[in-house]
Amino acid sequence: MDTPKGFMNHQKLISILRRILSSPTAPFHEYHVRRSIRDLLAGLPHVTTRSDSFGNLIATYQFGDKPARFCFGAHMDHPGFVLSPRNGTWDFLGGMPPGYLNLGAPLEEFGEFAMWRLPAFALEGNRVIGRACDDLVGCASMVCLFHELERLEAVTTCHAVFTRAEEVGFIGAIRLAQSWPFDPTVRFVSLETSLPMPGAKLGDGPVIRVGDGQSVFDHVVTGDLSLVARECGINHQRALLDRGSCEATATQFYGIPSAGISVLMGNYHNCGPDGGIEPEFVDLVDVKGMINLITQLVIRSGSxxxxxxxxxxxxxxxxxxxxxxxxxxxxxxx
Ligand SMILES: [Zn+2]
Incomplete structure (x- = not known):
């Protein structure tokens, strides 16, 4: 197949990032992000979307009858405050060191939930700054994957699941894995944002994650990711990022061979280095690397x-x- 070379249009990439990162969200309140994703996928001729019974959004690209080998996953929520269904006060859902929660930093309300009052999206040089890079950058990357497959007219099939309620212990991924809607041969690849670690540096490319804090990932899928990155000359890193756990731990527990890719992020969960509430940030080069890596993985993979x-x-x-x-x-x- 003749494939047009190059990478996706810069303005298109930025507009997708801007639209998704500007959508407010909190655990269990992912409807704004979900609507943005649906809108951004709506015009694509080979992409269909549906929901599972928990409200995870499933998108499928299909051109031709080649069976899908991969399902990518990213979560639509971010730590935040939600109106308590018990007594109508604010509950904070998600991981946060207690010192940061007690700062009394200003909030912005969106009906039944609230986020820290921070700029939703900004681009400064190669730095993408956002109130919720975790994991809206992963969601935006999957939307970009579908746009790239359309641009390249790729004759292939792949799935992506935009999950709910990851920040309280990947409930969306658990529900997905418990009633796996795909063929058992389909592998899961979690797309996340993570804390930098010794040996894994922001700006040095996406990290092919050999494991997280709870699991070691499937060596075959991980091997495929590394091979594609090497063959396509995609700057990347390979590391055990064990300061947190990702959705691949949940899917793998239920028997689905799983792997993970992370974009390293500063101010994880809005915790600034000086003890204040700050926007998160990632490097655009790492984001482009992740999009390129998953696109090439889908294109190059057979059964x-x-x-x-x-x-x-x-x-x-x-x-x-x-x-x-x-x-x-x-x-x-x-
Ligand atoms: Zn998180």
Whole structure:
């Protein structure tokens, strides 16, 4: 297939990021983000969307009859305040060090939920600054994936699930995995934003996550991601990001081979370095790398693992190329 080269239009990428990051959200109150995603996918000829019984938004790109090998996942919520169904006071849902919660930082209300009063979206050089980069950057990346597959007229199939209520312990991903709506051969790849770690630096490319705080991920899917990144010359890192857990831990627990990719992020969960409430930020280069990586993964994948096939070939060649030495010394080992 002749595929037009290059990467998606810069203005389009920024407008998708702006639209999704500007949508207010909190755990269980993901309807604004969901509407933005639906709007951004609405015009794409090969993309269909539906909901599961929990309200996770499932999007499928299908052009031709090649079966899907991957389902990507990102969550639509962010830590925030929600009106308590018990007594109408504000409950904070999501992980936050208690010192930060007691600051009395100003809030912005959106009906039944509230977020920290922070700029929703800004772009300063390569820095994407947002009130909720976690995980609206992951959601925007999946929307960009679909736009890229359309631009490239890719003859392929893939799924993406925009999940709910991750910040309280990935309930959306648990519900997804418990009633897995896809073929059992479909693999799950979680797209997240994460704290930098020693050996994993912001701006050095997306991190292919060998595991999180609770799980080691599927070596075959992880191997495919690394191979695609290398073959396509995508700047990337490979690391165990174990200061948090992602949705791949939930899907893998229910038997779906899973992997993870993270974009490293500053001011994780709006906790600034000096003890204040700050917007989160990521590097646009890392975001572009993640979009490129998942797009190429979908395009290059067949029904079998490409990394396992490459390894099998290399192992056999290694034996063949050294056969004369083996034969020459075999008598010593009889
Ligand atoms: Zn989070």
């Amino acid at each position: 079998e693992s490409i990394s396992q096939a490459a390894l099998a070939l290399r192992f056999e060649e290694r034996i063949k190329n050294h056969a004369i030495y083996d034969r020459a010394t075999a008598a010593h080992f009889r």
